[in-house]
Amino acid sequence: MRHKGRLKIGPTVGAMFGLLAAGATMQSLSLPFWREHYRPPSADLSNIAADQLLFAVAGFREMIAGILWVRADAYFNEGNYDAILPMIRVVTYLDPKQIDVYATGMWHIAYNFTDSESRADRRNIPIAVAFGKEGAKNNPHTYELFYETGWLWYHRIQDDFPNAVYWFDEAAKREDMLPARKNLLAHARLRNNDADGALKTFYQFYRDAETLYEKDKQRGSFANLQTIEGNLDNLLVRMSQRGFFAQKNGTYESGDYDTKPPYDVKFSVRVSVIEPRVLEVDGTWNVYPVGTRVKCILRDADYPGGREAGLEWDSGDANDFSAPRDRTYMQDELFVRNLQFRRTINMSRDPTIYPFRGDKYYLDFFYTPRIAPEHLKDKYGWNGEGFTDSNFLRTDVREGQRVVFYRMELTRDQLLRRREFAMEGGIIPTFKTDNYVPPTSRSGSSSVLTPAGEPEQTPAPGQ
Amino acid sequence: MHAVFAIARTTIGEAIRRRVLLVILLIALLLLVVAPGMNVLTARQSQTVLTSLILGVLQLSSAVIAIVLTVYMLPNEVERRTIYTILSKPVLRWQFLLGKYLGAVGALGLMMAMMTGTMILVFALVQRGASTDLLTGLARVPIMFFVQMCLLAAVAVFFSTFVQPVVNFFLSGGVYLVGTVFGSLFSTISENQNLPMVAKIGSNLIMWLVPNFAQYNVQNSVINQGSVIVSEQVYYAQMVIYGIVYISILLLAGMLIFDRREV
Numbered sequence: 001m002r003h004k005g006r007l008k009i010g011p012t013v014g015a016m017f018g019l020l021a022a023g024a025t026m027q028s029l030s031l032p033f034w035r036e037h038y039r040p041p042s043a044d045l046s047n048i049a050a051d052q053l054l055f056a057v058a059g060f061r062e063m064i065a066g067i068l069w070v071r072a073d074a075y076f077n078e079g080n081y082d083a084i085l086p087m088i089r090v091v092t093y094l095d096p097k098q099i100d101v102y103a104t105g106m107w108h109i110a111y112n113f114t115d116s117e118s119r120a121d122r123r124n125i126p127i128a129v130a131f132g133k134e135g136a137k138n139n140p141h142t143y144e145l146f147y148e149t150g151w152l153w154y155h156r157i158q159d160d161f162p163n164a165v166y167w168f169d170e171a172a173k174r175e176d177m178l179p180a181r182k183n184l185l186a187h188a189r190l191r192n193n194d195a196d197g198a199l200k201t202f203y204q205f206y207r208d209a210e211t212l213y214e215k216d217k218q219r220g221s222f223a224n225l226q227t228i229e230g231n232l233d234n235l236l237v238r239m240s241q242r243g244f245f246a247q248k249n250g251t252y253e254s255g256d257y258d259t260k261p262p263y264d265v266k267f268s269v270r271v272s273v274i275e276p277r278v279l280e281v282d283g284t285w286n287v288y289p290v291g292t293r294v295k296c297i298l299r300d301a302d303y304p305g306g307r308e309a310g311l312e313w314d315s316g317d318a319n320d321f322s323a324p325r326d327r328t329y330m331q332d333e334l335f336v337r338n339l340q341f342r343r344t345i346n347m348s349r350d351p352t353i354y355p356f357r358g359d360k361y362y363l364d365f366f367y368t369p370r371i372a373p374e375h376l377k378d379k380y381g382w383n384g385e386g387f388t389d390s391n392f393l394r395t396d397v398r399e400g401q402r403v404v405f406y407r408m409e410l411t412r413d414q415l416l417r418r419r420e421f422a423m424e425g426g427i428i429p430t431f432k433t434d435n436y437v438p439p440t441s442r443s444g445s446s447s448v449l450t451p452a453g454e455p456e457q458t459p460a461p462g463q
Numbered sequence: 464m465h466a467v468f469a470i471a472r473t474t475i476g477e478a479i480r481r482r483v484l485l486v487i488l489l490i491a492l493l494l495l496v497v498a499p500g501m502n503v504l505t506a507r508q509s510q511t512v513l514t515s516l517i518l519g520v521l522q523l524s525s526a527v528i529a530i531v532l533t534v535y536m537l538p539n540e541v542e543r544r545t546i547y548t549i550l551s552k553p554v555l556r557w558q559f560l561l562g563k564y565l566g567a568v569g570a571l572g573l574m575m576a577m578m579t580g581t582m583i584l585v586f587a588l589v590q591r592g593a594s595t596d597l598l599t600g601l602a603r604v605p606i607m608f609f610v611q612m613c614l615l616a617a618v619a620v621f622f623s624t625f626v627q628p629v630v631n632f633f634l635s636g637g638v639y640l641v642g643t644v645f646g647s648l649f650s651t652i653s654e655n656q657n658l659p660m661v662a663k664i665g666s667n668l669i670m671w672l673v674p675n676f677a678q679y680n681v682q683n684s685v686i687n688q689g690s691v692i693v694s695e696q697v698y699y700a701q702m703v704i705y706g707i708v709y710i711s712i713l714l715l716a717g718m719l720i721f722d723r724r725e726v
Contacts, residue, residue: 006722007557007715016712023708024671027678030701034678037692062686063519066512097687098511 065094069101081112085321092135102135103148109321110156115350122331123323123353126305126316128152134318136170143174147181154188157313158371159398161192179209179224183231191370193383193400195235195244202232238374242381258378259386263287267294267389267404269365270432274344276417277354279363281334282342284437291373292336294365294404296345299329301360301409308397308405309366328354328361359412363431366397367404391435406433466554467562474566475573478532487531488574491524495581499589510590514601515686517582522608522682525575526639529612533567533619534631537721557718564620564714568613575612579605600685607699610706611679615639617713618674624721642676645669674709678702 072087088105091098110128113121132149139145150167153160168185171177182205189198209225239245243257252260269283285292297309304324305312311329330353334341347354369380369387380387384402394405413419414429421429478484498516537560540546549559583601586593619635626634645666679702684692692698 007718009719012715012719016715019708019712019715020671023674023705023712026701026705026708027670027675030678030698030705031675033698034681037695037698038678038681038683060519060523062515062682063523066515066519066686070512095515095683095687097683099687100511 061094065091065098065101068094069098081108084108089318089321092131092138096135096138099135099139099142099144102131102139102145106132106135106145106148106152110152113353115347115353117346119330119332121323121329121353122311123325123327123329125152125157126311126313127318127321127323128156128316129314130316130318131321132167136167141174143171143177143181146171146174147177147184150184150188153313154184154191159310160313161188161370163314164188165192165194179205179212179221180227183228186231186235190235190382193370195239195382199232199235199239202228202235206232238378241378242386244382259381262386262388263379265292265367265387265389265404266435267365267367267392267406268433268436269406270430270436270438271363271408272431273410273414273417273421273429275348275423277346277348277351277356277415279345279347280342281345282340283334283433284340285336286339287336287376288339289375290337291376292367293333294336294341294367295331296334296343297329297331297362297364297366298345298410299362299364300327300358301362302358303327303329306362308407309364309403325352326355326357328356328358330354334365356412356415361410361412361415363408363410365392365404365406368398368401369403370401391433466552466558467565470549470554470559470562471566471569474536474563475569478567478570479573481532484528484532484570484574487524487528488577491520491528491578492581494520494524495578495585499585510593510597511686513586513590514597515682517586518601518604518682518686521575521578521582521605522611522680524578525571525608525612526615528574529567529571529616530619530632530635530639532571533564533616534623534628534635536563536567536620537623538628556722560620560624560718560721561714564617567616567620571612571616572609575605575609594688597685597688600688603699604682604685607679607681607702610703611676614674614676614679614706614709614713617710617717621713621717621720624717624724638673639676641669642673643680644677645673645675674706674713678705 068087068091072084072091075081075083075087085105085108088101088108091101092105095101106128109124109131111120113124115121129149129152132145132152135145136149146167150164150171153164153167157163165185165188168182168188172182172185183202186198186201186205189195189201206225206228209221209228213221213225241258243252243255243259246252246255246257264286266284266286269281272280274280279298281296283294285294295309299306299311303311304327305315316323330345330347332343332345334343369377369384370382372380383400387402389404392404392406394403395401397403397405408431410429410431414421417423417426417429420426495517498513498520537546540549540563546559550556579602582605583598586601587598590597615635615638618638619631622631622634681699684695
């Protein structure tokens with residue numbers, strides 16, 4: 001039926017087009033604001049289940065992220081660590097503002113994947129670094145992920161210290177950083193051989209702490225002030241005793257400082273492959289006080305990003321969390337006691353972490369005074385000026401550092417005890433430094449020692 | 464306008480009596496009440512998860528209510544022949560449609576207000592240390608959701624003038640999905656150098672025609688506290704006006720069709 005009061009087509013359509021133009025204009029004005037402040041970045045959601053994907057694309061990303069994180073927490077409690085990684089990836093794709101998920105994810109990736117002897121699977125560390133960088137980029141308003149990324153470099157990687165300084169410095173620029181945590185920036189500067197910078201940083205923090213205490217005289221502020229004061233005192237004393245000031249004013253040569261003369265640590269080592277994937281390492285280190293840990297690293301010779309005593313740690317890809325699963329990277333520490341170290345490294349129970357698919361391997365021994373405990377650094381100095389080794393001191397391995405470095409080359413057959421190195425009637429692959437001296441407790445051992453890289457053609461015991 | 468408001472009032476009363484809507488509302492309220500059961504994480508993460516969950520429940524339930532409320536509105540009137548009684552009175556068709564829409568929006572607003580109240584109450588009880596900022600944020604986000612749902616209801620009312628309810632349900636849901644997804648993807652598409660010009664023009668056309676629902680998803684800043692957003696109120700005001708503009712377009716289009724439809 002026709003009725004009166006119909007809307008006229010022409011004016012109505014005209015009004016609609018006018019409104020449409022107005023709407024489009026408004027959208028072009030408001031869309032950039034929304035993108036900047038509310039929209040999660042574009043992400044690869046291919047790992048997410050279909051039902052979750054539907055909800056996620058329909059605008060419920062944060063809700064799905066929350067539910068997945070609760071599920072991930074349940075996996076944590078069950079110890080099902082492998083299942084957590086994809087969850088972490090998806091949650092941070094869905095909601096890149098979830099700082100705790102980034103922080104927990106970095107810690108989880110870098111620390112929790114260990115072999116049966118509690119050695120971390122360090123193939124994951126570049127991923128953790130990349131993940132931290134991504135988190136910091138997505139959350140630049142808070143110090144937290146800058147701090148966590150700095151902590152990875154400072155505590156987990158313990159190498160390439162300019163990176164630790166950079167990330168702690170970025171964290172300290174954020175107003176929400178806890179004062180007590182800022183001290184790590186100064187400590188990172190010390191590890192980076194920048195005692196002057198560390199001193200300036202401590203002075204700055206001291207002034208800040210004083211101001212804070214003036215404003216708010218509570219116990220926390222006072223404790224912070226005292227901690228920084230203590231740190232400053234210690235640093236000034238050490239700078240003096242280690243001859244730092246003397247070096248700057250040119251009187252170091254004539255003075256008597258703790259770091260003079262350089263102390264020879266007399267490193268030596270012997271390595272035997274006693275069973276397939278099992279190394280026995282022993283050697284000497286001419287330092288009585290405890291606290292020395294010599295890094296021992298075994299990896300594929302062609303490991304991606306491999307270098308002397310480590311990797312290019314800042315080379316990971318956080319997009320798919322995939323470490324090179326077909327490569328081997330083992331890192332352990334040789335703890336020195338009574339001038340010697342001895343350790344059995346058993347990689348036989350973890351074939352997924354140590355697949356040994358390549359043909360050639362490097363076994364590196366590395367020590368840098370930069371990460372030595374303070375009581376040892378009192379002798380070595382911050383940069384190893386009071387430290388030497390008559391055989392293995394190197395200054396070309398890490399720029400500007402005096403380190404001990406020694407490399408052995410092993411083959412897959414040796415590590416897996418195959419062919420001429422077979423357990424039954426084969427020879428025991430044994431390597432040593434030229435200066436190796438068997439510890440007295442092991443005198444009379446039947447092991448035959450050979451120069452590094454040349455396994456002795458000796459039948460296995462019992463043959 | 465008297466007729467319009469009279470129809471709106473009646474529609475609100477009808478909506479409140481509809482069992483299907485009450486069931487959806489009840490489920491939503493139940494979910495909001497049990498949501499704190501997920502309180503198993505660290506304090507901050509627990510707050511983040513709880514906030515994201517309750518806001519998600521609120522938004523999802525509101526979307527379902529908005530669609531279910533509106534898709535049956537006109538067809539039911541036609542099917543029950545009550546529309547003849549109304550249109551035989553001095554009520555124009557556009558007034559009828561507008562009245563129905565405003566009634567639907569009123570009922571939706573009541574239900575969303577109830578859910579928001581429950582949400583804030585539950586949150587304040589469970590997260591006793593929650594900041595005022597967070598609670599204000601929790602009250603603010605549903606305002607944007609409400610505008611978003613009004614827009615969705617307008618889409619459903621527009622379709623209800625010429626399609627069956629079941630088809631309308633999926634059509635409106637589809638428009639909501641496209642409007643949400645496309646808002647996020649548009650920049651990626653427009654910045655893609657390898658895309659043919661035709662595709663770019665097409666994407667611009669969709670961007671113009673389909674209301675951008677994504678821009679009402681402002682919950683992230685409340686869920687993840689800490690980010691500072693300058694002139695947020697201006698943005699909110701812009702988005703309310705944007706919503707009114709598209710609602711007007713959809714209602715005008717619906718009125719044009721409904722005016723010429725045989726009932």
